[in-house]
Amino acid sequence: MIKFGIIGTNWITQMFIEAALKTEAYTLTTIYSRSQTRAEAFLAQLPVDDVTLVTTLSDLFTAVDVVYIASPNALHFEQAKAAIQAGVHVIVEKPATSNPAEFAEIEALLAQNPAVRYFEAARHVHQPNFKRIEQTLGELPQVQGATLVYQKYSSRFDSYLAGEEPNVLTREFSAGALYDLGVYPIYAAIALFGAPRAVQYLPTLLANGADGKGVANLFYDGFNVTAIFGKNANSYLSSEIYGLKETIVTSNIAELETVTYHDGEGHVDNIGETPDANPMVQEAQDFADMINDPVSTHGQYRQWFQLAKQVNQTLFDLRSSAGIVFPADQKES
Known part of the structure; x- marks a missing residue:
């Protein structure tokens, strides 16, 4: 144990x-x-x-x-x-x-x-439904981008409106929409499509300079990925990945409750499975497997580590494009 x-x-x-x-x-x-x-x-x-x-x-x-x-x-x-x-x-x-x-x-x-x-x-990239998206994406004859959404009204936003400074909504704690819910679509984009060649972040800033919500654009050769996320409003939009006429649709890119494949000819197939009530079970199991057997799992471990590294760089590039600075950046410089 x-x-x-x-x-x-x-x-x-x-x-x-x-x-x-x-x-x-x-x-x-x-x-x-x-x-x-x-x-x-x-x-x-x-x-x-x-x-x-x-x-x-x-x-x-x-x-x-x-x-x-x-x-x-x-x-x-x-x-x-x-x-x-x-x-x-x-x-x-x-x-x-x-x-x-x-x-x-x-x-x-x-x-x-x-x-x-x-x-x-990053729990969602370990879930079986994310693996189904990866598999189906690999079968598309052409990829034309994606719209990835995860926007939920924060339980702490009422406190912010009341004049408080919750940790999750302050630059002092390296927080805000991008560095919270925004991590999910950015992680998914890089896991599915690799590192973008350029990025742009268009945030809606709070009075304290943190981002309450925003739209991130990730530019690839031949297509773009748009990520929509936020902590000061709710969105009920699905997330979509576009083939030529085919589309992969999920309820949202973090929860992945449902995943469907639309062939563009009127046929819709449910390609997902009912997720575990606790969405962190699979990642916990994956981490345990790597701790218990570091030799045979080393290749997968390095892939996940490099993914985390690229996500971290992309998050930084996105907020740099919007002029959002954390105290942690000034400390490092």
Whole structure:
């Protein structure tokens, strides 16, 4: 069993814990929080016992094989660095780092610690329905681009409207629409089509300078991909991938509840399957397989690592095109 601990006591952490336990490959041993009271309240919601609560990272890292990091974006880099230096595998929520300079430092540190695995938790590209999209895309005689959508009104946006500064809507924490929900369509685009030759981001900025929603254009040879995402409005648009007259349609590019193939002649086939109620199960299983068998899975691990690296670069290029600067960028420069 893989002993794992968590950083971040929120709903996404609870979802990952449930997914990891469902695989039967992990056992939760340790919860880290700077607040003992918050950690106790979080533990009370979990179907587990015999879990240690710690308030220092050193105590966390000595107790686990792998750490799942779901803290605010701006904290991912330093916490992942500390884990790698302690010889602990890392599963870090997207976005893995704030900028390519941080990612490069992580890559260099991993080279010094070759036994450590570092995963970005982009759950949708691990799901069976995403694999079905990849397979069907490969069968199209021609590709003419895509429109990828993921826009949901944030549970924290009412707080922003009330004058507060939630972490997920501030540049100080390397956040905003692009570095949250926008990661899903950008990840999907690069996983499906590779790195774009150029990008453009057209954000709608909040009063604090963070992006509330936006449209990203990724330019490829012969076609474009448009990504629509946001945290201050809801969208019910489907995501579409265009062949010549064929179209692959999914409910949205992050949740992938349904996937259908339209042949352009009036025939529609359901090519997906009913997803697991917890969308993080497959990624948790994939990461466990790579931790338990690093040799035979090394090739796939390198592919996912390079995908994460390219996504990080593309996110940075997109927000640079819009003039959005994070404090983390100034620190690195």
